[in-house]
Amino acid sequence: MPQISINTPVGAITVFAFEDQIVALDWGFVDEIESTAVLEEAKKQLTAYFAGQLTRFDLPLAPDGTDFQKAVWDAMCQIPAGKTATYKDLATVAGSPKAFQSVGTACGLNPIPIIIPCHRVLASGDKPGGYSGQGGLETKRTLLKIEGVDLPLGSDQGSFDL
Incomplete structure (x- = not known):
């Protein structure tokens, strides 16, 4: 599953994608990065959020739940x-x-x-x-x-x- 890790003020986080949609975000850093366009956009938006420059995420999300x-x-x-x-x-x-x-x-x-x-x-x-x-x-x-x-x-x- 494609994923990308980012260092943030709340620790390292890893964002996961499946079929060009964000499906998970977890704490921790992974060594094996397999990025995609949607993950690069997530990294860009998260970086802007933590810098106080973004107030609303605009990403395709596909959380699994009821x-x-x-x-x-x-x-x-x-x-x-x-x-x-x-x-x-x-x-x-x-x-x-x-x-x-x-x-x-x-x-x-x-x-x-x-x-x-x-x-x-x-x-x-x-x-x-x-x-x-x-x-x-x-x-x-x-x-x-x-x-x-x-x-x-x-x-x-x-x-x-x-």
């Missing part, structure tokens, strides 16, 4: 950079207003974090919720800070990991 998870991920992509939404907000947008716990599960299973911005999703009361990526809540806080959101994510706020 219909509900895909609805949640689509809803996440509608949250503008610098803004946040709650699990409950996304449950409503995804058509299941009481399924906020399932939204949390979808966040944790997001195969393309950062590009599908699960870091913009908070628990009620502006509590950070969780972040399943490398670095956990510190990575979530860093990503939000890049977007201009200064959200304190200390353990005194009742945070939890998904």
Whole structure:
């Protein structure tokens, strides 16, 4: 499967593609790089994002998940950079207003974090919720800070990991 690795402020990440669509983003660096045009574009956009020069990704995405998870991920992509939404907000947008716990599960299973911005999703009361990526809540806080959101994510706020 074609992949490309990038060093970022939240550590090394690797982006994977299948049939000219982004299918996954994971933490870590791979030595064997097999790039494609879509991966080069992803690298360009991610570099611009981390430099504070890009607020919305424009990449072909093909995350693998249930219909509900895909609805949640689509809803996440509608949250503008610098803004946040709650699990409950996304449950409503995804058509299941009481399924906020399932939204949390979808966040944790997001195969393309950062590009599908699960870091913009908070628990009620502006509590950070969780972040399943490398670095956990510190990575979530860093990503939000890049977007201009200064959200304190200390353990005194009742945070939890998904």
